[in-house]
Amino acid sequence: MTVADRWLLPDGIEEILPPRARRAEALRREMLDLFDCWGYDLVIPPHLEFLESLTAGVDRDLELQIFKVTDLMTGRTMGLRADTTPAVARIDAHNLTDDGPVRLCYAGSVFHARPATLGASRAPIQLGAELYGHAGQESDIEVISLMLETLGVVGMDSPNLDLGHVQIYRALVASAGLDTDQEQLLFDALQRKATCEVEELLARWCVDADVAPLFIALTGLSGKVDVIAKAREVLANAPVEVLEALDALENIAQTISRQYPKVSLYLDLGELRGYHYHTGVVFAAYVPEHGQAIAKGGRYDGVGRTFGRARPATGFSTDLKALLDFKPCDVESRAIIFAPADVDSAIVRKLRQQGLRVITELPGQKTDAVSSGCNQQLVCRDGDWQVESI
Numbered sequence: 001m002t003v004a005d006r007w008l009l010p011d012g013i014e015e016i017l018p019p020r021a022r023r024a025e026a027l028r029r030e031m032l033d034l035f036d037c038w039g040y041d042l043v044i045p046p047h048l049e050f051l052e053s054l055t056a057g058v059d060r061d062l063e064l065q066i067f068k069v070t071d072l073m074t075g076r077t078m079g080l081r082a083d084t085t086p087a088v089a090r091i092d093a094h095n096l097t098d099d100g101p102v103r104l105c106y107a108g109s110v111f112h113a114r115p116a117t118l119g120a121s122r123a124p125i126q127l128g129a130e131l132y133g134h135a136g137q138e139s140d141i142e143v144i145s146l147m148l149e150t151l152g153v154v155g156m157d158s159p160n161l162d163l164g165h166v167q168i169y170r171a172l173v174a175s176a177g178l179d180t181d182q183e184q185l186l187f188d189a190l191q192r193k194a195t196c197e198v199e200e201l202l203a204r205w206c207v208d209a210d211v212a213p214l215f216i217a218l219t220g221l222s223g224k225v226d227v228i229a230k231a232r233e234v235l236a237n238a239p240v241e242v243l244e245a246l247d248a249l250e251n252i253a254q255t256i257s258r259q260y261p262k263v264s265l266y267l268d269l270g271e272l273r274g275y276h277y278h279t280g281v282v283f284a285a286y287v288p289e290h291g292q293a294i295a296k297g298g299r300y301d302g303v304g305r306t307f308g309r310a311r312p313a314t315g316f317s318t319d320l321k322a323l324l325d326f327k328p329c330d331v332e333s334r335a336i337i338f339a340p341a342d343v344d345s346a347i348v349r350k351l352r353q354q355g356l357r358v359i360t361e362l363p364g365q366k367t368d369a370v371s372s373g374c375n376q377q378l379v380c381r382d383g384d385w386q387v388e389s390i
Contacts, residue, residue, distance in 0.1 A: 012122030045087035056306035093304030130315030164271025171241035218270035338369035
């Protein structure tokens with residue numbers, strides 16, 4: 001390895017340098033303070049766990065994202081977390097004993113073996129909130145609202161919010177009696193809105209004539225909130241679980257519209273993002289300047305079953321580093337004081353105790369106050385040290 005190679009970072013792995021690092025930390029604190037105001041308690045799960053814990057209840061795509069290592073103490077396989085939810089589910093299921101609603105939040109790095117999307121970071125700082133122990137629409141509405149408030153902190157008060165409900169597809173699959181392989185093939189076609197392919201698959205499998213049109217209809221049931229009314233007509237003969245999902249989506253959409261009138265709602269009844277992981281409503285927020293969802297989440301009831309305590313759960317997550325790109329960069333206004341080498345250390349200590357930033361001159365230092373990034377300096381006037389603007 002050459003000297004030049006030693007400082008190179010792997011593709012998708014980046015460092016955050018000053019002053020961006022300080023802005024990132026300030027934003028992290030601001031977000032956690034917001035979550036705290038909503039009653040969400042901070043947890044800090046370990047970055048490294050046994051592989052069985054990291055993959056419990058997750059879909060295959062996430063499992064492939066995990067960096068794997070061998071624990072030299074036990075010989076067992078460990079992994080760096082690629083998503084924080086499994087760890088938080090373990091905490092709720094195994095470490096907490098409250099049977100009522102539990103609100104937890106987190107902010108920490110996760111690590112991806114490959115970028116989730118083209119050009120994405122492989123070490124995002126995942127920020128999120130999760131609500132355990134409540135199965136009603138009210139908790140979904142709370143989590144979506146908190147996600148929108150989170151985006152509002154960085155000036156995104158009018159994002160596009162996509163809503164879907166995986167129970168619609170699940171109920172139709174159960175009604176059609178599809179096996180696992182058929183379910184996956186149809187899932188892939190629906191995700192691509194490939195209507196002709198959906199029709200071909202249903203015909204090949206001889207799916208009941210009463211059920212097949214319902215699958216085909218899903219490819220076109222998307223749009224504003226009024227698509228719910230159309231869906232009730234088209235899916236009138238669908239299983240009761242489908243109709244319940246439509247009622248839930250309509251109530252959530254109407255509530256969010258009232259509370260956040262600037263948000264643009266888009267409903268997609270064929271939306272199956274996270275299908276193998278989510279169990280109910282799914283949602284994602286988009287902004288024009290960002291090609292992928294800036295934040296996303298949904299309901300994932302029973303996620304703690306592997307840890308011995310299956311509970312209703314809903315939550316969302318986002319990447320703090322992505323949010324930072326949307327946060328207006330405030331002009332530096334705090335005092336940064338330059339202290340000459342001969343200043344009494346007690347004076348410097350007192351200023352720092354007041355929360356002021358003081359940079360002390362070191363012997364032989366060739367930089368002055370301005371080149372050190374300071375906007376004030378300590379100056380001795382008649383034997384008394386005073387802080388003066390530069």
